[in-house]
Amino acid sequence: MTDRIVDDVVLEMRGIRKEFPGVVANDDVSFDVRRGEVHALLGENGAGKSTLMNILYGLYRPDGGEIRLNGKPISFSSAREAIEAGIGMVHQHFMLIPVMTVAENIVLGTEPRKGVLLDEGAADKRVADMARTFRFEVDPEARVENIGVGQQQRVEIMKALYRNADLLILDEPTAVLTPQEAADLFEILRTLRREGLSIIFISHKLNEVLEIADRITVLRRGKTIETVPREGATEESLARAMVGREVLLRVEKGPSEPGDVLLSVRDLHVQDDRGIEKVRGVSFEVRAGEIVGIAGVDGNGQTELIDALTGLQKIGSGTATIAGKALSHANARKALDAGIGHIPEDRQRRGLVLEFSIAENIALHDYAKPPDARLGWLFPRRMVDRAKTLIREFDVRGGGPFTRAGGLSGGNQQKLVAAREIARDPKVLIAAQPTRGLDVGAIEYLHRRLVQERNEGRAILLVSLELDEILSLSDRILVVYEGEIVGEHSGAVSEEQIGLEMLGGERAAA
Amino acid sequence: MTDPGPSPAPEQAAETGTLAARLALKQRAGGIVVPIATVVLAFLMSGLVVLATGHNPLLAYRDIFRGSGLNWVFHPTTNILDISAYNLSQTLLQTTTLILTGLAVAFAFRCGMFNIGGQGQYIIGIVVANWVGVDFGGMRPLPHILLAISAATFAGAAWAGIAGVLKATVGAHEVISTIMLNWIALWGAEWLFGDGGPLQNATQPFVPVSDNVAKSAQLPVFWGAQGFQGLDIGIFIALAALVVFWALLNRTTLGYEVRAVGFNPDAAAYGGINVKKNLIRAMAISGAFAGLAGAVDMLGYLYHYGQLDIPVSQVGFLGIAVALLGRNTAVGTLFGALLFGSLAYGTTHGLNTGSVIQPELAGNLTYIIQGLVVLFVGADVLILYVWNSRKRLRPRQAPKSARSAKAAA
Numbered sequence: 001m002t003d004r005i006v007d008d009v010v011l012e013m014r015g016i017r018k019e020f021p022g023v024v025a026n027d028d029v030s031f032d033v034r035r036g037e038v039h040a041l042l043g044e045n046g047a048g049k050s051t052l053m054n055i056l057y058g059l060y061r062p063d064g065g066e067i068r069l070n071g072k073p074i075s076f077s078s079a080r081e082a083i084e085a086g087i088g089m090v091h092q093h094f095m096l097i098p099v100m101t102v103a104e105n106i107v108l109g110t111e112p113r114k115g116v117l118l119d120e121g122a123a124d125k126r127v128a129d130m131a132r133t134f135r136f137e138v139d140p141e142a143r144v145e146n147i148g149v150g151q152q153q154r155v156e157i158m159k160a161l162y163r164n165a166d167l168l169i170l171d172e173p174t175a176v177l178t179p180q181e182a183a184d185l186f187e188i189l190r191t192l193r194r195e196g197l198s199i200i201f202i203s204h205k206l207n208e209v210l211e212i213a214d215r216i217t218v219l220r221r222g223k224t225i226e227t228v229p230r231e232g233a234t235e236e237s238l239a240r241a242m243v244g245r246e247v248l249l250r251v252e253k254g255p256s257e258p259g260d261v262l263l264s265v266r267d268l269h270v271q272d273d274r275g276i277e278k279v280r281g282v283s284f285e286v287r288a289g290e291i292v293g294i295a296g297v298d299g300n301g302q303t304e305l306i307d308a309l310t311g312l313q314k315i316g317s318g319t320a321t322i323a324g325k326a327l328s329h330a331n332a333r334k335a336l337d338a339g340i341g342h343i344p345e346d347r348q349r350r351g352l353v354l355e356f357s358i359a360e361n362i363a364l365h366d367y368a369k370p371p372d373a374r375l376g377w378l379f380p381r382r383m384v385d386r387a388k389t390l391i392r393e394f395d396v397r398g399g400g401p402f403t404r405a406g407g408l409s410g411g412n413q414q415k416l417v418a419a420r421e422i423a424r425d426p427k428v429l430i431a432a433q434p435t436r437g438l439d440v441g442a443i444e445y446l447h448r449r450l451v452q453e454r455n456e457g458r459a460i461l462l463v464s465l466e467l468d469e470i471l472s473l474s475d476r477i478l479v480v481y482e483g484e485i486v487g488e489h490s491g492a493v494s495e496e497q498i499g500l501e502m503l504g505g506e507r508a509a510a
Numbered sequence: 511m512t513d514p515g516p517s518p519a520p521e522q523a524a525e526t527g528t529l530a531a532r533l534a535l536k537q538r539a540g541g542i543v544v545p546i547a548t549v550v551l552a553f554l555m556s557g558l559v560v561l562a563t564g565h566n567p568l569l570a571y572r573d574i575f576r577g578s579g580l581n582w583v584f585h586p587t588t589n590i591l592d593i594s595a596y597n598l599s600q601t602l603l604q605t606t607t608l609i610l611t612g613l614a615v616a617f618a619f620r621c622g623m624f625n626i627g628g629q630g631q632y633i634i635g636i637v638v639a640n641w642v643g644v645d646f647g648g649m650r651p652l653p654h655i656l657l658a659i660s661a662a663t664f665a666g667a668a669w670a671g672i673a674g675v676l677k678a679t680v681g682a683h684e685v686i687s688t689i690m691l692n693w694i695a696l697w698g699a700e701w702l703f704g705d706g707g708p709l710q711n712a713t714q715p716f717v718p719v720s721d722n723v724a725k726s727a728q729l730p731v732f733w734g735a736q737g738f739q740g741l742d743i744g745i746f747i748a749l750a751a752l753v754v755f756w757a758l759l760n761r762t763t764l765g766y767e768v769r770a771v772g773f774n775p776d777a778a779a780y781g782g783i784n785v786k787k788n789l790i791r792a793m794a795i796s797g798a799f800a801g802l803a804g805a806v807d808m809l810g811y812l813y814h815y816g817q818l819d820i821p822v823s824q825v826g827f828l829g830i831a832v833a834l835l836g837r838n839t840a841v842g843t844l845f846g847a848l849l850f851g852s853l854a855y856g857t858t859h860g861l862n863t864g865s866v867i868q869p870e871l872a873g874n875l876t877y878i879i880q881g882l883v884v885l886f887v888g889a890d891v892l893i894l895y896v897w898n899s900r901k902r903l904r905p906r907q908a909p910k911s912a913r914s915a916k917a918a919a
Contacts, residue, residue: 310780312779312780332779332780332781332782333782333784336782342780344780349774349776349777350774350776350777350780351777351780352774352777353769353770353773353774353777353778354773354774355773355774356769356770356773360766363766364770364777364780364781365781365782367763367766367767367781368763368766373762373763373766376762376763376764377761377762377763378760378761378762378763378765378766380760380761
């Protein structure tokens with residue numbers, strides 16, 4: 001530690017401790033950031049990354065430890081002080097005003113004035129200058145509500161730069177981006193690094209950390225595990241440090257042995273709630289014993305397709321057949337009875353009643369059937385017994401049958417949903433974003449389970465925005481773009497090829 | 511670092527297990543503590559009001575307590591001529607109504623809806639019970655009572671069901687539609703009982719009051735005198751309704767659906783539950799409780815109703831406070847109804863001696879306490895917060911002082 005050139009170190013956090021009631025969020029966490037480096041903070045959900053950054057940004061006060069910025073000890077009591085000291089933070093959820101222009105958002109709070117009025121010309125010019133310096137491609141006069149997510153993120157970064165930040169904190173910046181937008185972001189970060197800025201990059205994705213970071217600090221359960229240079233680090237070594245045990249990152253699966261067609265979709269058209277056609281003539285089949293992955297950028301009709309197949313949205317025209325039974329009306333009950341299992345993309349909004357107990361959630365589809373009920377009368381005891389079995393089988397941790405589902409961690413909530421859906425012995429299992437927001441250990445479990453269910457002869461339709469997940473699990477891949485299937489692959493296919501199709505490149509070129 | 515062995519599972523499970531358990535405990539504790547704190551705070555604040563008028567709040571509360579007849583428990587007697595026994599019987603009459611109107615609000619709440627229409631549904635129950643009770647004279651008592659009660663209950667259900675149908679089909683908010691239905695019920699009843707109205711009494715053409723229900727429709731009185739506001743078996747009907755409410759919600763598939771829709775309609779739909787059907791059904795069941803309240807009052811001790819009674823009645827609205835205080839549970843509603851029943855009768859009849867406070871202020875004190883309870887129920891988040899942070903401070907004090915010592919050094 002002592003032999004390091006002190007000038008080189010921009011930020012030093014030493015022995016940081018932060019307790020919340022019942023939880024030690026940060027326990028003796030230490031790391032430092034050098035000038036002109038991208039330093040990744042890697043850790044599972046709940047490892048203490050965000051807490052640490054909120055302490056640095058003045059949103060929380062630490063219970064112990066020391067922070068030095070450019071060699072001087074600091075203690076911020078508000079974000080304003082942190083900003084004045086040259087720290088900028090881009091949160092996961094952007095804090096922009098949609099109806100205002102890019103330039104107005106950037107200068108907000110420190111506007112150039114002409115008398116009491118905003119000097120719009122000056123604001124636009126300053127923003128345009130900055131955009132040129134850092135090679136941001138944004139139009140200062142565009143309204144924020146009219147630009148894409150990737151652009152909005154750039155506005156957030158420019159906001160920080162406008163306030164003369166030389167240490168930038170990015171909290172899970174790629175979570176909202178497409179692969180292409182993420183690549184653009186990394187290009188920007190490299191430019192900023194060249195300009196001498198220091199960047200703290202928070203993530204739980206191994207591949208992107210290895211791509212962009214110079215050094216990586218791994219946190220696990222509130223403690224610093226290690227700080228390593230990118231050179232020599234591998235996904236396996238980082239995963240081990242994050243989780244604390246060996247993790248199988250590659251899903252082991254044998255070749256598929258497709259059987260009968262269990263899900264058959266013919267020329268399906270589906271409109272969303274506003275009457276806009278989101279699925280436009282889709283046809284495909286899923287056979288017993290295979291996983292078919294649907295790749296695509298968010299909002300290209302995946303949600304509507306799933307909702308139509310599960311009876312939650314009306315089918316416009318065309319047919320969907322589950323094990324020989326055609327779905328006609330939007331009737332979730334009929335779809336369930338026909339043999340659909342559905343791990344929904346939003347487990348908290350749709351997959352679970354968070355206020356219900358685990359036992360009640362497990363009964364969500366079959367509460368009115370024996371053994372849970374007879375002639376309208378419930379037998380809670382039997383629900384609890386079934387829950388106990390499934391909690392054991394699916395390794396749901398963090399509570400018993402009477403625990404509120406909302407009290408479980410994200411991973412265990414997802415295991416609970418998976419347990420319920422798989423235990424109903426569905427013929428077709430639709431898994432939408434099954435590992436979104438989960439940590440490495442839970443992802444490993446769910447992936448293994450999906451492959452296991454495939455081997456047992458279920459037809460599995462996997463819809464995911466994570467290309468890695470699609471590539472590693474699927475036996476066949478369909479690519480959707482603007483409600484149509486624009487590509488189908490059954491053999492080896494490169495990420496680039498699918499990425500291109502996801503952006504409609506194939507069709508645009510044709 | 512800790513040994514990165516193959517299975518850190520048990521430790522993790524224990525950790526999260528205790529956390530979840532602690533959370534559940536906190537909620538359960540909060541579930542009892544908060545309503546009690548709410549009531550205590552309301553009484554403290556009302557005490558300040560009494561103090562501000564230059565009177566002794568403790569004496570006022572003692573008189574309210576006596577007035578409610580709750581002091582009966584210190585020297586129980588079945589003799590209705592005993593003043594505390596009589597007061598208690600009157601308090602229980604009020605409690606009976608409030609249990610039922612409270613359940614009407616609570617049931618809709620459990621399905622995620624706010625039924626403000628309890629008052630209108632109650633009036634519908636009053637009207638129908640009076641009509642059946644008067645016009646179907648000559649029936650044998652048991653069938654007559656059953657007919658009147660079920661007709662009024664059904665009418666209350668249908669009345670509230672209108673709001674349910676409007677919500678399920680065109681998305682009209684139930685708060686708006688139930689309030690409007692209240693006014694329709696109120697003016698409808700004004701016309702029915704008014705001069706020349708179909709339900710006005712036959713003997714006195716200029717008195718806007720209904721006939722008395724027939725003897726065969728009157729509920730048996732078991733404590734006190736029939737015809738003199740004795741305590742009727744309506745209280746047992748209300749207690750049975752509490753059991754029905756609990757069993758319906760917790761032991762039937764109907765209740766499961768209601769609760770699922772109430773907590774999360776999206777998840778309920780995903781689970782295969784028909785959300786619209788449940789909104790209508792829950793609203794109807796909710797209205798049934800209020801309609802039953804009207805029937806029990808009409809057949810139990812009112813027997814007749816007049817134009818002037820209509821705007822004075824507030825029991826449907828009080829049901830909202832009862833349900834809120836009772837956290838929409840059966841047991842909570844029982845205690846909430848008992849509290850508001852005692853207050854309503856105790857304040858007006860305990861303070862009317864003028865020994866502590868002017869009688870004309872006594873009734874207003876009821877409203878002040880009721881208002882404060884509702885206010886504090888609304889602020890229960892705040893009370894829960896204060897309660898939790900108070901508990902949080904205790905284990906923290908030690909490390910905090912250690913830290914400041916270190917900082918000083």
